[in-house]
Amino acid sequence: MAHRLLMRRIWTLSAKEIRYLPASFTAISSSSFSTSLQPSSPSASFLSPSHNLPRTSRRQVSFNVQDNEDFTERVINSQLPVLIDFHAQWCGPCKILGPRLEKAIAKQKGRVAMAKVDIDDHTDLAIEYGVSAVPTVIAMRGGDIIAQFSGIKEDDELDSFVSKIIGK
Structure with a gap:
């Protein structure tokens, strides 16, 4: 249950929030948590601070x-x-x-x-x-x-x- 809540929170983070996550957060691993947040390849590194996420400059209408x-x-x-x-x-x-x-x-x-x-x-x-x-x-x-x-x-x-x- 806690793992599901954690994953839901990660998926709802904005690009700005992801960019500033502490490094320790990206290396979360647990024996009971089968889906590690540690990227398996550089291309799958969606939590990596060096990964450039697309930026949109939408002005608030x-x-x-x-x-x-x-x-x-x-x-x-x-x-x-x-x-x-x-x-x-x-x-x-x-x-x-x-x-x-x-x-x-x-x-x-x-x-x-x-x-x-x-x-x-x-x-x-x-x-x-x-x-x-x-x-x-x-x-x-x-x-x-x-x-x-x-x-x-x-x-x-x-x-x-x-x-x-x-x-x-």
């Missing part, structure tokens, strides 16, 4: 708001314009709009951020910003609301909305 302090820090105090996607897990149109909005924001290559606020988890934020229907998207810059819309939009309308936010 959006983030989930955790609480009011997180909202203040990452949205209101943001240097970038921020689109706030007020949504709910049970909302069908929200599930359609969310990925479209992320795609429109990704096209801007870091000139705008997107915060996701689940209205069931953060009812106080939804009330504070007058959200009466979901999905509702509010654009903020420097803590001020500069634009907003409710409901679903087509991809070209979202691209236009995001472009206007950056240009304001």
